[in-house]
Amino acid sequence: MDSRLALAAVVCAIVLCATPAALAQTVQVWTRGGRAYSLTCYTRFEVVPFYRPPNATSLVVAAASPATPPALQPTESGVSTIAAVLLVMSCIIVVVKSRSRAKFEMIIGKNSNRKENIEELLDNYGSLAPKRYKYSQLKDMTGSFSEKLGEGGYGTVYKGTLPDGNPVAVKFLHDLTSNGEEFVNEVISIRRTSHINVVTLVGFCLGASKRALIYEYMPNGSLxxxxxxxxxxxxxxxxxxxxxxxxxxxxxxxxxxxxxxxxxxxxxxxxxxxxxxxxxxxxxxxxxxxxxxxxxxxxxxxxxxxxxxxxxxxxxxxxxxxxxxxxxxxxxxxxxxxxxxxxxxxxxxxxxxxxxxxxxxxxxxxxxxxxxxxxxxxxxxxxxxxxxxxxxxxxxxxxxxxxxxxxxxxxxxxxxxxxxxxxxxxxxxxxxx
Missing domain, CATH: 1.10.510.10 (Transferase(Phosphotransferase) domain 1)
Structure with a gap:
């Protein structure tokens, strides 16, 4: 892909630096037209017809009369220059479009792989994995964040209620340093940590910009x-x-x-x-x-x-x-x-x-x-x-x-x-x- 862009740059430099006569000679050496390809685009142009319908009548163009002003006379060098410019523009468009498409596919593929990896991580632990909630669900659980329990260096905590009626503490995290996969790995590690004197993790939320941990609710608060x-x-x-x-x-x-x-x-x-x-x-x-x-x-x-x-x-x-x-x-x-x-x-x-x-x-x-x-x-x-x-x-x-x-x-x-x-x-x- 980078080689195609480099080729387009070289051709563009030739077009910008060369004289019309030199361009005419150059195009004459290559072809009297050009073609540009990509996965989804094909462009072709010629200075002479390259397709003749069946039973078409040939047209003969007479030479220009002497009275025609020189500036309006079509010259071979002028046609060649236009053809070269069109070729360069087509190449650049194709290359830019190909790069953009490839970048888009790479981003989509990367995000898709991350999503699949996260789902695979959760599936591997089955019932032992913490439950994943959507941000909209947390908003409903906390009554639109109506009861704030506290705020610390890691985030803000709100009281919430699960659909089964059990109270929970929802901690919204800020200043995150991990990506989605790292976050889920740490969440699973926290979930697997189980002791009577350690708070139990119930679930989590992993969104585009919102991440939260849902813990069991402690009615007597902090020490x-x-x-x-x-x-x-x-x-x-x-x-x-x-x-x-x-x-x-x-x-x-x-x-x-x-x-x-x-x-x-x-x-x-x-x-x-x-x-x-x-x-x-x-x-x-x-x-x-x-x-x-x-x-x-x-x-x-x-x-x-x-x-x-x-x-x-x-x-x-x-x-x-x-x-x-x-x-x-x-x-x-x-x-x-x-x-x-x-x-x-x-x-x-x-x-x-x-x-x-x-x-x-x-x-x-x-x-x-x-x-x-x-x-x-x-x-x-x-x-x-x-x-x-x-x-x-x-x-x-x-x-x-x-x-x-x-x-x-x-x-x-x-x-x-x-x-x-x-x-x-x-x-x-x-x-x-």
């Missing part, structure tokens, strides 16, 4: 609205808070070791821990780091992912170590400390400046006083709080090698508070808290 409340410990109670902490640990341990592919969440925080009707914690938004580009609030510079206050040092800077599942352990530890303190780990509005950064403050309470009496707790309550605090301090060690795995964290939860050693005092990482 953040409970632990930051003024009477959070009264609302949940320390026993329930402890159950939630261990449930999250089990869910993370499953993502790191138990599922088919090891998953690093990259954004463990109270906002991404959802609670069902019995306050069983379920980890949400796992697997989305591959699908989306997080917002600026998620500090996406240099490939960094996570939320301010929960980002492991090695995610922020490689000089601290290599990004791994230990990065999730760090985020979990920071969240655990916020659950104990009932506040953000960094809080500027405090009476005592020493209480500004909670990890330092609670470490001093445990190391110097050996208790959490300053929190005005009963003995049984303090036992739970002290265990959670010590585990949290181990998890936020600056060096990834010093942090426990989630399996080790679960073992620590099985021990009493007195059996747990306080980690060595290091400068806790708070550069971007």
């Amino acid at each position: 953040d609205k409970f632990i930051y409340a003024e009477n959070s410990k009264i609302t949940l109670g320390w026993d329930k808070l402890y159950e939630i902490a261990t449930g999250i640990a089990r869910g993370l341990e499953y993502l790191h070791r138990g599922c088919n592919t090891r998953i690093i969440h990259f954004d463990i925080k109270p906002h991404n821990i959802l609670l069902d009707h019995d306050f069983v914690p379920k980890i949400a938004d796992f697997g989305l780091a591959k699908l989306c580009n997080p917002k600026e609030s998620y500090l996406s510079m240099a490939g960094m992912r996570g939320t301010i206050g929960f980002i492991a040092p090695e995610v922020f800077s490689r000089r601290f170590g290599v990004v791994s599942t230990k990065s999730d352990v760090y985020s979990y530890g920071m969240m655990l400390l916020e659950m104990v303190g009932g506040r953000k780990n960094l809080k500027s509005s405090v009476e005592n400046p020493s209480e500004m950064y909670f990890p330092d403050w609670i470490y001093r309470c445990l190391a110097d006083l050996g208790s959490l009496h300053t929190f005005d707790m009963e003995y049984e309550t303090e036992e739970i709080a002290r265990k959670m605090a010590v585990i949290g301090l181990w998890c936020i060690q600056v060096s990834p090698n010093s942090r426990p795995t989630m399996s080790k964290v679960l073992d620590m939860f099985e021990k009493s508070a007195d059996e747990l050693e306080i980690p060595p005092k290091h400068c806790f990482y708070s550069a971007i808290q």
Whole structure:
């Protein structure tokens, strides 16, 4: 195809640069006409008749009289020039049309192949594949997006209802980085991830510009609205808070070791821990780091992912170590400390400046006083709080090698508070808290 275009360009250059006489000679050498072909077009022209109907009468054209002005006399060079120009124009039209048709067929074929690949992927998993919904169906399910549940770095969530009456959470994604096939592959991977402490994916939407994930609905919302409340410990109670902490640990341990592919969440925080009707914690938004580009609030510079206050040092800077599942352990530890303190780990509005950064403050309470009496707790309550605090301090060690795995964290939860050693005092990482 490119060779035909090059030929047309050469012929065009000859037409534009050569003199009429030279053109006449050139055309006379080739032919007194021309033909142009394509798959759907055939063009032919001659300076003499190339088709004579049966029984046609021959016409004889007399020579022009001397009185005819020279400018109006048809000359062989003029006819040849016109023929050459027409030939070049025909060649260019044919080549351009052929290129456009080929490009169109390539696009159609590519899209068709992608569509077939997506359908094949879904068919391979049969009933295990998540159900695909159209955008119009999601609009009906959510009542034209009437009830907004929340918005995060990966998208906006609306409450919806399936045709069978079951409530769902519909998350519309933005800043997508994957094509259709990659998106479906990740969706299938998320669907295959099944654990009591991990949110279940029900279905998805894959349109030209709209992509969404449909999850099971969590009636009690996210953990953040409970632990930051003024009477959070009264609302949940320390026993329930402890159950939630261990449930999250089990869910993370499953993502790191138990599922088919090891998953690093990259954004463990109270906002991404959802609670069902019995306050069983379920980890949400796992697997989305591959699908989306997080917002600026998620500090996406240099490939960094996570939320301010929960980002492991090695995610922020490689000089601290290599990004791994230990990065999730760090985020979990920071969240655990916020659950104990009932506040953000960094809080500027405090009476005592020493209480500004909670990890330092609670470490001093445990190391110097050996208790959490300053929190005005009963003995049984303090036992739970002290265990959670010590585990949290181990998890936020600056060096990834010093942090426990989630399996080790679960073992620590099985021990009493007195059996747990306080980690060595290091400068806790708070550069971007």
